[in-house]
């Protein structure tokens with residue numbers, strides 16, 4: 387899209403509801419003018435998670451022109467569902483768009499990794515490029531920008547690379563999802579098998595301190611993600627793969643992924659870069675999507 391200059395002049399109320407934290411911002415272009423960060427309380431459910439957005443809409447009344455919400459899970463039309471309830475238990479189909487319609491007539495809602503892909507495409511590491519965004523964190527999510535468009539998919543599931551099966555599972559059904567084999571949760575499970583109650587972050591710290599087992603775990607994860615990148619290359623052939631997330635952005639991790647891809651013929655080599663926005667990618671992307679939609683509607687969002 388060529389409206390980057392124009393969207394930089396639109397102020398959005400934007401929110402990113404994740405498994406561990408909720409971020410609500412007043413955001414103009416890629417600049418957050420005001421931000422509130424809260425922990426996500428899984429037990430209070432979607433109505434509870436929307437409360438900080440309603441509060442911000444009151445406190446910042448008159449200061450924003452449109453509303454965008456990025457969420458962990460599936461946005462199918464105007465409904466929100468969990469894909470992995472362990473991350474965020476939405477509890478069935480929740481009418482996200484209509485639940486926020488008292489703030490704004492026209493609410494833009496997207497999956498958080500899809501929104502992050504858009505941020506990297508509009509302003510970030512892959513500016514104006516066709517790209518795939520991968521977030522390697524507690525789980526694994528993703529988003530696809532193809533031919534300059536954000537792919538949502540028919541049911542909002544495009545780019546959920548964490549759910550694909552790494553191996554065929556005979557005739558017995560679907561294999562285990564990829565995110566069970568490379569993410570922060572996988573690393574912590576591997577440690578638990580050894581009787582260690584430690585997080586992925588601590589495994590990285592142990593590796594830096596020289597622990598060989600920790601190094602092996604991290605390299606295994608990076609090799610698996612490299613394989614995923616290769617599959618993505620053969621499926622979508624993007625101009626760039628952008629990696630984010632607490633694991634993906636940990637020191638040395640992208641180098642390990644790239645090292646695992648060195649044997650690929652240069653004519654098929656892929657460009658892999660770190661996310662420019664890190665944990666802000668989702669909110670920057672959803673604000674850009676809301677601003678674009680607002681401009682396409684001629685700036686006619688009411689009740690703001």
Ligand code: ADP
Nearest residue numbers: 406523524570571585586587590631632633636
């Ligand atoms: P979320 O999964 O809620 O989106 P993150 O993207 O921060 O959050 O990913 C969390 C995962 O990344 C956890 O497994 C955590 O242990 C790990 N992690 C967080 N920070 C670091 C770090 N600095 N180095 C290595 N791993 C990290």
